[in-house]
Amino acid sequence: MVQGDKLFRRVGVLGGMGPEATVLLMQRLIAAVPATDDADHIPLIVDQNPQVPSRLRRLIDGTGDDPGPVLAAMAQRLQAAGALALAMPCNTAHHYAPAIRAAVSIPLLDMVALSVMHAQGLAGPGGKVGILASPAVRQIGLFDAALVAAGLVPLYAEEDAAMLAIIRRIKAGGPDDTSRAELRAESSGLLARGAIVQMIGCTEFSLIAGATDPGAQAFDTLDCLVQAILTFATAEQAA
Numbered sequence: 001m002v003q004g005d006k007l008f009r010r011v012g013v014l015g016g017m018g019p020e021a022t023v024l025l026m027q028r029l030i031a032a033v034p035a036t037d038d039a040d041h042i043p044l045i046v047d048q049n050p051q052v053p054s055r056l057r058r059l060i061d062g063t064g065d066d067p068g069p070v071l072a073a074m075a076q077r078l079q080a081a082g083a084l085a086l087a088m089p090c091n092t093a094h095h096y097a098p099a100i101r102a103a104v105s106i107p108l109l110d111m112v113a114l115s116v117m118h119a120q121g122l123a124g125p126g127g128k129v130g131i132l133a134s135p136a137v138r139q140i141g142l143f144d145a146a147l148v149a150a151g152l153v154p155l156y157a158e159e160d161a162a163m164l165a166i167i168r169r170i171k172a173g174g175p176d177d178t179s180r181a182e183l184r185a186e187s188s189g190l191l192a193r194g195a196i197v198q199m200i201g202c203t204e205f206s207l208i209a210g211a212t213d214p215g216a217q218a219f220d221t222l223d224c225l226v227q228a229i230l231t232f233a234t235a236e237q238a239a
Contacts, residue, residue: 008043008233011109012083014074014100016049017090018171021203021222025089028226042233045081047074055092059136060164068096072103079104085232087111087225091201092136109232114224115199116146122217123197128153130195130216132187133202134167135160143201155195157186170204180211187212 015022026044033041052071057064071093075086086108088094094112101108119129129152131143138156147154157163163186166179183205190198191213200209200220212218 006040009084009235010043010045010082011229011233012075012078012081012086012106013044013046014049014071014078014086014088014090014093015046017052017055017088017093018204019048019050020170020174020207021089022046022048024203024206025087025222025226028223029229032226032230042230044229045078045083047078049074052093055090055095056134056136056164056167059092059095059140060134067093068099071096072099075100075104075108079106085109085229087229089203089222089225091142091203091221092134092140095136095140095142109225109228111221111225111228112143112146114228115201115219115221116143116150116152118219118224119147119152119197119199120150122219123152125151126153127151127197128155128193128195130155130157130187130190130193130198131201132157132183132190132198132205132212132218133163133200135164137201143199155190155193158189159186162186167202167204170207175207180208183208183211184213187216187218191216 035041053065053067055067085106123129131154144154162182166182169179196217198216198218200206203222206220206222209220
C-alpha cells in the first residue's frame with residue numbers, strides 16, 4: 001500500500017481480547033512511528049471482536065466454546081480485506097495459532113516466538129524467565145517449549161487465583177491500584193526465586209506493565225508484537 005511517498009504492507013489485527021489491549025497495541029504502534037504526518041503511520045485492518053469465546057472459560061473452566069473457529073474466520077476476513085500479515089494482541093489466544101495459520105495463506109506474527117527470542121537476549125543461557133500471565137498460559141505451557149528450547153528456565157507466579165483475579169478485575173473495570181499492587185507482589189515473588197528477567201505475558205497486564213517490581217528486568221510481550229508489526233509493514237521500503 002502506498003501512502004504519500006511511503007510503501008507499507010498492511011497488517012490485520014485479530015482484536016477484542018480484550019478491547020483495551022487492542023487499543024493499547026494501536027497506541028503503542030502509533031508511538032513507535034517517527035511520524036510527521038498522518039500518512040507516515042502504519043495501516044491496519046482491525047477486527048475488534050469482543051465476542052470471541054472466552055479463552056479462560058475454555059482452557060481453565062473447561063466449559064466455554066472453542067475460540068479456534070471464530071479466530072480462523074476472523075483471519076480469513078482480514079486476509080480477504082487486504083491484510084498481508086496478521087497480529088493478535090492476546091497471549092493466551094496464541095494457543096489457537098495452528099487453527100489461524102491453517103485458515104489463511106498469510107503469516108501470523110507470533111507474539112510467543114518473538115517474546116522468547118527477546119527473553120533469550122536478556123537472560124542468557126540457563127537464565128530464569130518469570131512469566132506474569134493467565135493461569136491458562138501455565139496450564140497449556142504456551143511459552144514453555146520455546147523457552148526450554150532456547151536454553152531458558154520458565155517460572156510462573158505461585159498464586160494462580162491471584163493472577164486470575166487481577167485479569168478479571170481489569171476486564172471488568174480497567175486498571176486500578178489494587179491490580180497494580182497485586183501484580184507487583186507476584187513480580188516480587190518471581191524475583192525472590194531468581195527470575196530477574198520477567199515477561200508481561202497477558203495483555204490485561206500490559207495495561208499496568210509499570211507495576212512490576214523495580215528490581216526486575218521486565219518487558220512486555222505486546223511491545224515485541226508492536227516491533228514486529230512495524231518491521232513487517234515497513235520492510236518493502238528497504239527493498
